Amino acid sequence: xxxxxxxxxxxxxxxxxxxxxxxxxxxxxxxxxxxxxxxxxxxxxxxxxxxxxxxxxxxxxxxxxxxxxxxxxxxxxxxxxxxxxxxxxxxxxxxxxxxxxxxxxxxxxxxxxxxxxxxxxxxxxxxxxxxxxxxxxxxxxxxxxxxxxxxxxxxxxxxxxxxxxxxxxxxxxxxxxxxxxxxxxxxxxxxxxxxxxxxxxxxxxxxxxxxxxxxxxxxxxxxxxxxxxxxxxxxxxxxxxxxxxxxxxxxxxxxxxxxxxxxxxxxxxx
DNA sequence: GTCCATGTTCTTTA
DNA sequence: CTAAAGAACATGGA
Numbered sequence: 635x636x637x638x639x640x641x642x643x644x645x646x647x648x649x650x651x652x653x654x655x656x657x658x659x660x661x662x663x664x665x666x667x668x669x670x671x672x673x674x675x676x677x678x679x680x681x682x683x684x685x686x687x688x689x690x691x692x693x694x695x696x697x698x699x700x701x702x703x704x705x706x707x708x709x710x711x712x713x714x715x716x717x718x719x720x721x722x723x724x725x726x727x728x729x730x731x732x733x734x735x736x737x738x739x740x741x742x743x744x745x746x747x748x749x750x751x752x753x754x755x756x757x758x759x760x761x762x763x764x765x766x767x768x769x770x771x772x773x774x775x776x777x778x779x780x781x782x783x784x785x786x787x788x789x790x791x792x793x794x795x796x797x798x799x800x801x802x803x804x805x806x807x808x809x810x811x812x813x814x815x816x817x818x819x820x821x822x823x824x825x826x827x828x829x830x831x832x833x834x835x836x837x838x839x840x841x842x843x844x845x846x847x848x849x850x851x852x853x854x855x856x857x858x859x860x861x862x863x864x865x866x867x868x869x870x871x872x873x874x875x876x877x878x879x880x881x882x883x884x885x886x887x888x889x890x891x892x893x894x895x896x897x898x899x900x901x902x903x904x
Numbered sequence: 905g906t907c908c909a910t911g912t913t914c915t916t917t918a
Numbered sequence: 919c920t921a922a923a924g925a926a927c928a929t930g931g932a
Contacts, residue, residue, distance in 0.1 A: 712910085748911085850910085
């Protein structure tokens with residue numbers, strides 16, 4: 635469910651609920667939802683959330699000092715983080731709760747691919763590539779030259795660029811007119827510029843529409859996104875391309891469904 | 905019963 | 919060595 639635009643929307647809607655407020659209680663209903671195992675989450679009780687931000691697909695909570703430190707939540711594929719009244723009925727698969735004076739933050743995740751990670755004083759940067767919305771075209775161009783793998787695989791790799799997922803990679807490659815199988819090395823500086831702009835335009839538009847809800851995704855207030863209505867290729871196999879009417883194709887690349895328009899996204903060097 | 909799913913990480917294969 | 923492919927994780931919907 636959550637790629638950069640969805641995570642950004644959760645952060646934006648959750649921020650006013652938690653920043654400046656002290657955690658009054660923590661309940662971990664499954665010990666394996668949080669890592670590292672053995673960390674005492676009760677030590678968070680009494681501390682104030684000083685900042686909430688997104689890094690890649692992570693929701694980072696910064697706490698006031700008295701130990702300092704931070705932790706992040708990851709939504710995996712089906713995770714939700716919502717802020718609600720404590721009297722609200724507990725949803726199935728609620729694994730963690732953070733109580734505040736004026737409400738409760740709940741982590742729900744049926745498939746449990748997400749989780750909570752205590753960072754303490756450590757950085758949250760390990761194995762993460764640059765932020766797509768801040769990345770310069772030259773940075774992308776340079777990175778593309780380092781590998782021959784299909785451009786889609788690279789864009790899904792969080793160490794290559796951090797925050798894109800299956801939907802927005804397909805959408806951004808369509809916007810850029812680049813075939814997903816194109817080897818990174820075959821993309822020149824102009825291609826990189828076009829791709830960089832397409833990634834940013836796609837992500838910003840998706841954020842404006844509060845993300846894509848295919849099934850589970852909701853923001854911190856429980857509202858669905860609207861960008862799924864504007865997808866041009868994702869999950870549209872067989873339907874006519876909105877630009878040229880050719881049927882959208884679906885292939886499997888790196889184990890992931892991949893959608894593209896064979897006419898608008900020609901193979902570069904057949 | 906089958907296949908598929910917005911993610912990540914580890915192992916196997918080439 | 920690199921990188922591609924596959925499997926694994928766990929649940930639910932079509």
